[in-house]
Amino acid sequence: MFSKVSGPVRLADRVAAILAEEIESGRLAEGDKLPTEVELVKQLGVSRTVVREAVSRLRNAGLVEPRQGRGVFVMPRRTRPLDLEAEAVEDTKAKVLQIVEVRRPLEGEAAYLAASRATPGDLVRMRQTLDAIDAAVAAGGDGVDEDLAFHRSIAESTGNAVMVSTVRYLGEVLRGGIRVTRANEARRGDFIEQVRQEHHAILAAIEARDADAARDAARLHLKHAASRLQDADDRFWTETEVLDVDLDAAH
Known part of the structure; x- marks a missing residue:
């Protein structure tokens, strides 16, 4: 077969x-x-x-x-994950940037609520997911699953079941776009460190119970992600191997 x-x-x-x-x-x-x-x-x-x-x-x-x-x-058919297949490099880039736009308000609000509602146990789990990203990158992985886990842990800390379900679903829908984003960031050591600092800034604000700062940090992280993608040269977008890995991952 x-x-x-x-x-x-x-x-x-x-x-x-x-x-x-x-x-x-x-x-x-x-x-x-x-x-x-x-x-x-x-x-x-x-x-x-x-x-x-x-x-x-x-x-x-x-x-x-x-x-x-x-x-x-x-299973019975339902709304399927986002199709990232594109006929032109410009279309691929536009779709990935649109993904970042979708994530920005949602994850900003999740961070805002998490800062007010996270339990001590939630904070421990968020810290563990950040450690897992570092470990995955150090081991040569792309950190996509760990990155998704970090953002899911924030949503879970809101205590809002709809928020949790939405972020979980979007995590699977948008996996391909997140993989492209991380592939771009992995090309440069300074990008990797920027992303790490941005993640830690989100968690620090949540731990400090500063809801406004947490929302701002999450939105800024995604704004910077979009900027890093905008600055990626044409070679990144046209390298077949990179794009195959990332777009095929959108199930």
């Missing part, structure tokens, strides 16, 4: 994209059972860990549902 996976793209991203395409095309319809983990490993030529991560991403995106003792099944 599937061809073996290879190439520069992260394997879990590629497997998730392949399975998502089967679902979106209708070849795997609502209620269909995915091939077993063993079958996917054999057909795609990847490890069990890769298959599990890919299926986890599909589950987070609402495409599939694991059922205890029965397997993984395709």
Whole structure:
């Protein structure tokens, strides 16, 4: 059914994209059972860990549902994650910048509420997510999942269930755009340090219970993210390998 996976793209991203395409095309319809983990490993030529991560991403995106003792099944269609595919580099850049515009007011308000409502336990979890970003980057990773976890932890600290659900959903919808943003920032050491300082400024304001400062710090972080993308040279936007990694990650 599937061809073996290879190439520069992260394997879990590629497997998730392949399975998502089967679902979106209708070849795997609502209620269909995915091939077993063993079958996917054999057909795609990847490890069990890769298959599990890919299926986890599909589950987070609402495409599939694991059922205890029965397997993984395709879910009913719903609003699908944002399509970042673009015919021109200019379109890709515009879409990623639009993603940042969407995040700015939402995450600013989440930081504002978190500064007023976060419990001591919430603050510990936020600090842990920042440490996880540093650890991921130090280990050579892109830090995308850890970055998303940091912003989710802020939303969770608001105590607003709708805010939490919205940020969680948008995290999966906008994953590809966040990956492009971090890929751009990873090209330069000063960018990496700027992002780190901006994240820590958000948390410091939340810890200080300064709601206005927390909102301003979150909005400023995303404003700077947009500026860093605007300043990226044409080579960044036209490098096929970078764009394939990031756009394919949008499930």
